[in-house]
Amino acid sequence: MPELPEVETVRRDLEARIIGRRITSCQVSPDAPRLVQLIKPAEFCRQLAGRAVAGIRRRGKYLIIDLDDGRAWVLHRRMSGNVLYRVPYDPPDDYTRAVFVLDDGHELRWTDLRKFGTMWLVEDATMVMATLGPEPLEAEFTADVLRARAGKRSAPIKSVILDQRVLAGMGNLYTDEALHYAKIHPLRPANTLKPDDWQRLHAGIIEALTMGIAARGSSLGSTLRDHINVDGAPGENQNAVRAYGREAQPCLECGAAMHRIKVGGRSSTFCPKCQPAPRGGASSANSRKPARKPMLHAQPATKRPTR
DNA sequence: AGAGTAGCCTGTAAGC
């Protein structure tokens, strides 16, 4: 699913291809009624047509295309949105919800199986992302900043890191990776973390995101529903993942079998040995209702849990 | 105010 590294990879690829290009026409499929926010799709296309691309930025998981009239075309991929850089005679892409034709003969195709993706055309991009927390890869983001923003919360640390108001850009995959790196159990209440824990978590967040960008993102599901880059190719980071989706497989640190639980409704995979359960009841993985068997990865058959 | 969760969506796999 697109998180910060997946959005950043697309940003970099597009930057090299569409800066200075003019959008000559635009078409939004009627089967994607929620794609364009605030105005009707026809009006959105009317206003976008004729504009040239002045720059491309990223903020958290938002992609911001700055236009030559000072306005911003903002896109959020949510679960399954992808931006493909094609030419008109390329074969059609499944689940194409919108097409943007450029003046050099290329086109941008917005594909989105689950139709959660959204886009805006606004005077100021900050108006759609006003509550976002700091960028984790900026120098201003330190362990102290992280602790100051998250350290008073009693919710599980996993849920707090996923909160975009605390920190912009973390999703389920990179949060599991960062917690594994930091050796912190996902259910640890954020307000029980020690200074040392915040240091390791801060380092883990940066490590996970940096590796994800270097590998051009993670593509764990079928390419139909998962992140793909602007040329339609998957990323490579799934080969380097240490925690996410590795239930029942050996921890790459200690060899213990990885466990999976639900935290805040999100599937969370962790090492029960490297990431010990919080004291005072919260649970080793076995005392909680286990999540269903993973579907993303082949794994040995396990007994159905009895309850 | 903070925590928790239903709902939005569709394809796929589990389970019967």
Add this chain to the structure above:
DNA sequence: TGCTTACAGGCTACTC
């Protein structure tokens, strides 16, 4: 084999 249901998850809106 075929049907039903749970699950994947970013984010908003809602309740407690």
